[in-house]
Amino acid sequence: xxxxxxxxxxxxxxxxxxxxxxxxxxxxxxxxxxxxxxxxxxxxxxxxxxxxxxxxxxxxxxxxxxxxxxxxxxxxxxxxxxxxxxxxxxxxxxxxxxxxxxxxxxxxxxxxxxxxxxxxxxxxxxxxxxxxxxxxxxxxxxxxxxxxxxxxxxxxxxxxxxxxxxxxxxxxxxxxxxxxxxxxxxxxxxxxxxxxxxxxxxxxxxxxxxxxxxxxxxxxxxxxxxxxxxxxxxxxxxxxxxxxxxxxxxxxxxxxxxxxxxxxxxxxxxxxxxxxxxxxxxxxxxxxxxxxxxxxxxxxxxxxxxxxxxxxxxxxxxxxxxxxxxxxxxxxxx
Amino acid sequence: xxxxxxxxxxxxxxxxxxxxxxxxxxxxxxxxxxxxxxxxxxxxxxxxxxxxxxxxxxxxxxxxxxxxxxxxxxxxxxxxxxxxxxxxxxxxxxxxxxxxxxxxxxxxxxxxxxxxxxxxxxxxxxxxxxxxxxxxxxxxxxxxxxxxxxxxxxxxxxxxxxxxxxxxxxxxxxxxxxxxxxxxxxxxxxxxxxxxxxxxxxxxxxxxxxxxxxxxxxxxxxxxxxxxxxxxxxxxxxxxxxxxxxxxxxxxxxxxxxxxxxxxxxxxxxxxxxxxxxxxxxxxxxxxxxxxxxxxxxxxxxxxxxxxxxxxxxxxxxxxxxxxxxxxxxx
Amino acid sequence: xxxxxxxxxxxxxxxxxxxxxxxxxxxxxxxxxxxxxxxxxxxxxxxxxxxxxxxxxxxxxxxxxxxxxxxxxxxxxxxxxxxxxxxxxxxxxxxxxxxxxxxxxxxxxxxxxxxxxxxxxxxxxxxxxxxxxxxxxxxxxxxxxxxxxxxxxxxxxxxxxxxxxxxxxxxxxxxxxxxxxxxxxxxxxxxxxxxxxxxxxxxxxxxxxxxxxxxxxxxxxxxxxxxxxxxxxxxxxxxxxxxxxxxxxxxxxxxxxxxxxxxxxxxxxxxxxxxxxxxxxxxxxxxx
Numbered sequence: 001x002x003x004x005x006x007x008x009x010x011x012x013x014x015x016x017x018x019x020x021x022x023x024x025x026x027x028x029x030x031x032x033x034x035x036x037x038x039x040x041x042x043x044x045x046x047x048x049x050x051x052x053x054x055x056x057x058x059x060x061x062x063x064x065x066x067x068x069x070x071x072x073x074x075x076x077x078x079x080x081x082x083x084x085x086x087x088x089x090x091x092x093x094x095x096x097x098x099x100x101x102x103x104x105x106x107x108x109x110x111x112x113x114x115x116x117x118x119x120x121x122x123x124x125x126x127x128x129x130x131x132x133x134x135x136x137x138x139x140x141x142x143x144x145x146x147x148x149x150x151x152x153x154x155x156x157x158x159x160x161x162x163x164x165x166x167x168x169x170x171x172x173x174x175x176x177x178x179x180x181x182x183x184x185x186x187x188x189x190x191x192x193x194x195x196x197x198x199x200x201x202x203x204x205x206x207x208x209x210x211x212x213x214x215x216x217x218x219x220x221x222x223x224x225x226x227x228x229x230x231x232x233x234x235x236x237x238x239x240x241x242x243x244x245x246x247x248x249x250x251x252x253x254x255x256x257x258x259x260x261x262x263x264x265x266x267x268x269x270x271x272x273x274x275x276x277x278x279x280x281x282x283x284x285x286x287x288x289x290x291x292x293x294x295x296x297x298x299x300x301x302x303x304x305x306x307x308x309x310x311x312x313x314x315x316x317x318x319x320x321x322x323x324x325x326x327x328x329x330x331x332x333x334x
Numbered sequence: 335x336x337x338x339x340x341x342x343x344x345x346x347x348x349x350x351x352x353x354x355x356x357x358x359x360x361x362x363x364x365x366x367x368x369x370x371x372x373x374x375x376x377x378x379x380x381x382x383x384x385x386x387x388x389x390x391x392x393x394x395x396x397x398x399x400x401x402x403x404x405x406x407x408x409x410x411x412x413x414x415x416x417x418x419x420x421x422x423x424x425x426x427x428x429x430x431x432x433x434x435x436x437x438x439x440x441x442x443x444x445x446x447x448x449x450x451x452x453x454x455x456x457x458x459x460x461x462x463x464x465x466x467x468x469x470x471x472x473x474x475x476x477x478x479x480x481x482x483x484x485x486x487x488x489x490x491x492x493x494x495x496x497x498x499x500x501x502x503x504x505x506x507x508x509x510x511x512x513x514x515x516x517x518x519x520x521x522x523x524x525x526x527x528x529x530x531x532x533x534x535x536x537x538x539x540x541x542x543x544x545x546x547x548x549x550x551x552x553x554x555x556x557x558x559x560x561x562x563x564x565x566x567x568x569x570x571x572x573x574x575x576x577x578x579x580x581x582x583x584x585x586x587x588x589x590x591x592x593x594x595x596x597x598x599x600x601x602x603x604x605x606x607x608x609x610x611x612x613x614x615x616x617x618x619x620x621x622x623x624x625x626x627x628x629x630x631x632x633x634x635x636x637x638x639x640x641x642x643x644x645x646x647x648x649x650x651x652x653x654x655x656x657x658x659x660x661x662x663x664x665x
Numbered sequence: 666x667x668x669x670x671x672x673x674x675x676x677x678x679x680x681x682x683x684x685x686x687x688x689x690x691x692x693x694x695x696x697x698x699x700x701x702x703x704x705x706x707x708x709x710x711x712x713x714x715x716x717x718x719x720x721x722x723x724x725x726x727x728x729x730x731x732x733x734x735x736x737x738x739x740x741x742x743x744x745x746x747x748x749x750x751x752x753x754x755x756x757x758x759x760x761x762x763x764x765x766x767x768x769x770x771x772x773x774x775x776x777x778x779x780x781x782x783x784x785x786x787x788x789x790x791x792x793x794x795x796x797x798x799x800x801x802x803x804x805x806x807x808x809x810x811x812x813x814x815x816x817x818x819x820x821x822x823x824x825x826x827x828x829x830x831x832x833x834x835x836x837x838x839x840x841x842x843x844x845x846x847x848x849x850x851x852x853x854x855x856x857x858x859x860x861x862x863x864x865x866x867x868x869x870x871x872x873x874x875x876x877x878x879x880x881x882x883x884x885x886x887x888x889x890x891x892x893x894x895x896x897x898x899x900x901x902x903x904x905x906x907x908x909x910x911x912x913x914x915x916x917x918x919x920x921x922x923x924x925x926x927x928x929x930x931x932x933x934x935x936x937x938x939x940x941x942x943x944x945x946x947x948x949x950x951x952x953x
Contacts, residue, residue, distance in 0.1 A: 044526035044527060044528055045526055157615050159615055160615070187389035187390050187553070187616070188389065188553065188555070188594065188597050188598050188599075189389060189593060189594060189597040189610075189611065189612050190389075190615060191597070191599070192596075192597035192598075192599070192610050192611050192612075193610040193612075193613070195599075196607065196608065196609060196610045197610075199608070200608065214526070214527060215527070215599065216527070216601060217556075217598075217599035217600055217601045218599045220599065220600065220601045220602065220603045221599045221600060221603070221605075221606055221607075222599075240603050241603040241604075244601060244603060245603075251528075254528065255527060255528055256601070258527065258528060258530065258531035259527065259531075259556060259601065260556045260557060260559065260560035261556070261601055263560070265559070265560055265561075265562075265579060265580065266383075266538055266560065266561060266563075268535045268538070268539070269531040269534060269535055269560070270531065271528075271529075271531035271532040271535055272528040272529075272531070272532075273532070275496040275497075275498060275499075275526075275529060276526065276528070291528075399848075402852045403851070403852065404848055404851060404852060427854065428854035431852055431853065431854040432854060435852060435853075436848075436849070436852045438845040438848065438849060439845070440845055443844040443845045443846060444844075444845035444846050444848075444849055445846055445849075446846045446850075446864050446867075446868065447846075447868060448867045448868055449864075457853075457855075457863075458853050461853070461854065461855055461859070462854060504849070507849070507853070511853070511854075
């Protein structure tokens with residue numbers, strides 16, 4: 001049975017700069033997040049994944065213009081004014097960031113920062129807030145939580161700071177957690193701890209989550225569904241196992257094959273030629289045209305729609321059969 | 335291998351003394367000492383790629399910088415072709431660095447922003463007298479061709495290139511001296527995934543055609559496994575396990591290597607875990623625990639681990655520094 | 666322009682820089698003021714309408730008029746001509762009072778910034794010793810020992826002023842030194858001199874150049890102040906500070922005697938400041 005949709009994003013478009021020649025960072029992105037689901041939004045730098053996330057909460061800097069619909073419990077967040085948006089932001093929808101040091105106030109104790117959030121979003125009294133703060137720190141796996149309430153952010157390690165950030169985000173019992181590369185700055189064993197924590201919290205609290213990352217393997221281990229972004233557009237979405245096991249878009253295919261996996265050591269890896277396009281030089285058609293091994297002139301001129309395949313998957317590509325043939329021929333050549 | 339090692343690292347230690355704050359001086363607290371390396375033993379064979387993996391703060395970059403001559407170790411020795419190269423000065427140091435070059439992690443700060451690619455390459459070529467006269471210009475073209483930079487790249491400035499292209503310039507600059515050994519410190523970790531493969535392929539190809547020895551320092555286990563012949567796992571400034579890449583990744587012996595490999599995210603959604611591979615965090619290098627550096631996080635730690643630091647000894651297909659190397663399940 | 670000796674990429678880069686520069690009103694204004702000031706400084710004989718030292722006892726302390734745009738002084742000398750002749754002295758002061766401080770300061774700062782250690786500690790104490798004294802007091806004390814005059818004034822200002830250039834350069838070099846290209850230079854076997862002066866300094870120098878521009882304006886003010894006090898340029902040489910000092914007894918009756926050289930100081934100072942601000946903007950590195 002499918003769970004109800006909590007967030008639906010329709011034709012999201014975020015642009016910067018002069019209205020006459022805008023730089024379009026997010027271009028016609030649509031997706032849904034269901035209750036208790038972890039959606040992975042994956043892409044490389046400049047793909048628009050972080051800006052998509054920030055657009056949902058209306059915190060796009062420097063002053064981006066957001067178009068389209070962001071439907072949250074039947075309300076369109078894109079149409080709300082700042083005051084009403086603030087009631088949703090941090091309460092129903094919380095966010096955690098890549099760099100936990102710069103998102104915590106270095107001059108306030110961790111306890112105060114959690115209680116501050118509780119004060120803003122709950123009606124607990126001072127005693128109850130303190131108890132809840134201890135409970136939250138305990139929940140995110142900080143040892144001796146009570147004794148650490150009075151510590152300052154710099155007294156925590158990177159991984160512990162990220163746990164504190166998660167505790168602050170959870171203070172308001174959000175229904176949706178937006179996580180922007182929460183483990184990129186962390187070491188692999190700490191990343192593993194944080195991802196497992198996020199995963200189990202989402203499950204226990206029935207909280208939905210969007211996890212932005214550049215690492216396909218993080219998605220494979222953590223997310224129920226994945227949306228692959230390139231050049232500000234979605235190129236492929238679907239169940240994680242299906243997308244990773246049987247990718248269809250030439251970008252997803254190339255990305256997965258450029259990661260060494262089941263290949264003889266020291267053989268050349270598949271490499272996607274060139275570099276991601278600049279926002280100012282997006283082609284009219286498919287954003288991946290210039291780096292695509294099977295692109296034709298139609299790809300350059302006409303933008304492929306995100307078309308439905310079987311099994312709830314969507315792919316935006318004019319040349320699916322050619323892409324499949326190209327990559328299976330390469331596999332066969334090995 | 336019966337060959338003599340190209341580089342031998344003997345009991346290498348590196349400590350940084352932190353400046354003492356006034357309050358500490360008044361209270362007569364001792365200076366804080368960061369132990370970045372604690373007795374590293376390592377042989378690098380000619381022509382091989384030795385991968386060096388570990389988490390941030392484990393000392394892998396410090397080791398790379400010591401080998402390149404950027405940091406002077408506090409104890410121990412580095413032998414290059416049998417001769418000590420610690421603390422070299424002047425012409426001897428120049429001669430050593432002609433043979434051993436380094437490539438850096440950050441493509442944005444490792445090139446001088448005010449020099450064109452041609453300036454940077456010509457400087458490297460002429461300072462070492464690798465070519466003279468018109469041959470210098472020809473060599474620049476050759477180098478750019480070698481790292482597959484587009485024609486016309488020579489007269490551009492670093493900011494006109496993408497991250498991947500800048501790393502190629504860094505490689506070309508190192509190759510200008512026709513070195514024997516390259517130290518690659520996180521060469522691709524600042525690059526987008528889709529670009530990493532380009533640079534890694536280039537490195538492997540250059541190594542094969544030019545017969546280079548490469549020290550590949552990185553935290554990305556998949557990449558290290560792919561490019562390295564042998565791999566050394568570092569924890570808190572000491573090698574805990576070293577051995578041929580295939581067996582080490584397939585059957586790691588040391589509990590830390592096992593945890594590290596298990597924690598690395600896998601592309602196989604069937605391998606999902608609910609529990610983290612290992613609890614706890616890396617102890618501070620300001621306060622390295624006595625005994626085995628890993629005993630605080632180790633699920634198999636016994637009494638002896640708290641007292642005695644284990645030495646590297648044969649285990650599995652390579653060497654491991656663990657008191658229980660033979661007794662561990664699956665070893 | 667001859668492009669024979671330059672590689673092809675350079676002139677276009679210079680052109681692009683100039684195009685950006687001349688699109689900035691601040692740069693254009695500052696540049697125009699300084700070109701004019703320089704012209705006046707170099708060719709006062711051509712541009713001044715009268716002999717600045719010629720007495721005209723028929724025209725003593727006349728207000729501004731068509732014949733004497735800036736009026737005349739108490740000896741009937743044409744104030745416009747005197748202000749113009751003063752340009753060569755004051756522009757010279759702007760340059761010579763700062764350029765040696767710039768050279769000494771940048772070299773010292775670059776070296777102590779690169780090596781750190783004991784040299785840096787000694788440098789730090791020197792800086793402390795010099796900057797504890799108010800700038801003007803220290804300069805006056807040195808001039809008092811050496812005796813008044815332009816050259817001694819340059820020596821005195823340089824002796825104090827180099828510290829400011831050195832401090833700025835040191836900080837910039839230390840910031841640049843942390844970049845990997847400095848480490849790369851060492852691994853490539855480059856000498857320290859090459860790393861400092863060919864790699865680090867060109868990347869560290871922009872703020873120093875910007876400071877130099879403002880400092881030249883300050884040097885004019887300082888030189889004028891010393892001239893006013895009788896410690897810098899000596900009468901009857903025309904120098905703005907000296908001119909203002911000469912006019913101070915006649916402020917009530919002949920205000921133009923002090924006001925017109927004052928305006929020259931303000932305008933020239935403004936020129937340097939505008940140019941400095943514009944350069945600060947222009948020299949900021951692009952991208953990352």
